Structures are given as C-alpha cells and as structure tokens.
C-alpha cells in the first residue's frame with residue numbers, strides 16, 4: 136500500500152535517515168523500533184509528507200507522493216509524539232474542533248465524536264477540560280483526535296511515553312482492537328521492545344538513521360539462531376568473574392547489567408558448568424543461570440553492541 140524507497144533525510148551534514156526502504160501493507164500493524172535519535176520520527180514525517188526527503192521516494196498505491204501528497208494525506212491519521220490538544224477546552228470540544236478541520240460537521244461530526252470518545256474510554260469525561268486530565272488520558276484523547284476521519288493508516292509516534300501502566304495497556308489494547316475490528320492499518324513507533332513484540336506483525340529496527348533489521352519477529356530473531364543467550368544473575372557481581380567470563384574462549388559477547396550478566400555463545404556450546412566453576416573461583420554467589428529466549432532487545436544488542444534503552 137505504502138512504500139518508502141531508498142529514502143534519506145539530511146540535516147546539515149548529518150543523516151537523520153539514510154537509505155531506508157520500508158513498506159506497509161493494508162491491515163498490518165507494522166512496528167518501527169529504535170532508541171532515541173534513531174530517526175523514527177523523521178522517517179514517519181517523510182512517510183506522511185510532513186517533511187521533504189533529501190533523496191528517495193514515498194509511494195502510495197504505486198504512485199509517487201512527493202509532488203502531490205493529497206491522496207496519501209487523506210488516508211493518514213497522525214498521532215504525534217507531543218500532545219497537540221487545547222487544554223482549556225473540554226475533551227468533546229477538542230474533538231469537535233479537530234473534526235471540523237477534517238471537514239466533518241453536523242450530525243456526522245457528533246456521531247464520530249461519540250463513537251471515538253467511547254472507543255478511547257473517555258465518554259464519561261467528555262465535559263471535563265483537558266487541563267484536568269492525567270497524562271494517560273491526554274494521550275488517549277490525542278489518539279482519538281487522529282481517528283476522527285476514520286483513517287486507513289494510523290501512524291503513532293511513541294504514544295505511550297511517560298504514562299502510567301494502566302493507560303499504556305489501554306492504548307495497546309485499543310490499537311489491537313482497531314486493527315481487528317476496523318481493519319485499521321497501524322504504523323507504531325516505539326523504543327519499548329515489549330510493545331512492538333506484543334503488537335506488531337512485522338518490524339523495522341532503526342539505529343543512527345539506518346535500518347538494521349526488518350521482518351517478522353521470527354525472521355528477526357533468527358538472526359540470533361547461531362547463538363544462544365545465557366542470563367547469569369547475582370546480587371553482587373565481581374570484577375574477577377566479569378573478567379574471566381569476558382576472556383572465556385567460547386564467549387562471543389558479554390553485556391553487564393547491575394545484577395545480571397548476559398552472555399552470548401555459539402548455539403552448540405555447553406558453557407553452564409564453566410560458568411558455575413568460574414563463579415566459584417572468583418567467589419561469586421550466583422542467584423541463577425538460565426538460557427534466555429531471544430528477544431528483539433537481544434537482536435539489537437547483537438547488531439549494535441548497545442542496549443535499546445541506553
């Protein structure tokens with residue numbers, strides 16, 4: 136349905152997005168995952184024709200949208216990262232205001248406002264001014280505003296940043312429902328790996344302006360199929376153990392956390408007994424040693440050597 140073809144955006148001498156290729160098919164929930172500054176917002180700004188690419192193309196139904204993005208704009212509902220609401224107006228007044236921008240009016244506007252308020256769980260707070268809302272409620276209203284014109288594609292830029300877990304769950308469930316019940320296509324950007332794992336059919340992972348992996352979760356995780364990840368937990372890690380494990384011949388990579396160490400070794404390597412021996416020798420009290428099911432976070436670590444949320 137929509138494609139980014141070899142798209143780049145340069146700010147002065149720096150590429151915010153570099154030679155990125157991406158596609159979105161109707162009915163999918165596509166995830167765009169990456170740490171802060173990866174280029175996610177810039178990529179979706181180009182996709183929704185809010186920013187002009189330095190090079191490359193944006194295509195909708197096989198037609199370039201660079202010169203006349205009208206058809207693409209019409210089908211997009213954009214949920215920006217920053218909340219764009221009038222805080223002195225009520226929830227309902229905000230909806231009506233933005234609905235008119237989408238050229239909705241009269242009974243149709245009111246029907247849409249009622250429907251969307253119900254969907255985002257704010258019907259009973261419709262007459263309250265937004266300044267009294269919690270962060271999570273503002274986020275939900277921000278999403279509602281983008282859905283008033285029933286967009287085919289809802290683009291959500293980190294919609295759960297800085298909100299309580301309950302609102303976060305509500306938003307995730309709403310996205311799922313919109314996709315299943317209304318066949319809405321969703322592009323969901325986040326630096327929360329778990330959200331993308333939970334929601335998305337296909338995933339693109341960006342880092343420093345580049346696309347570093349793409350595919351279904353299984354495809355992306357298969358990047359790690361040659362390795363296994365072992366998680367060692369201990370209350371007080373010591374330097375002797377860390378030094379020994381980093382220099383152990385079969386170990387490919389070690390990532391040290393506060394009370395845990397992630398160790399990546401070739402799949403066929405049996406290193407359990409060696410870990411226990413090294414712990415004993417260095418006087419480390421182990422809490423546990425487990426094989427970890429790979430996550431997208433592990434893939435990101437493997438590809439970049441850094442955690443998704445540094």
Ligand SMILES: Nc1ncnc2c1ncn2[C@@H]1O[C@H](COP(=O)(O)OP(=O)(O)OP(=O)(O)O)[C@@H](O)[C@H]1O
Pocket residue numbers: 146150151169170171172173174175176177178293
């Ligand atoms: N208007 C701009 N002028 C100059 N540099 C910019 C501009 N917009 C973005 N950048 C830079 O481009 C890079 C990518 O930023 P972008 O906002 O697209 O990343 P992101 O993945 O969305 O991260 P975040 O979650 O922090 O928004 C960053 O280094 C950012 O500083």
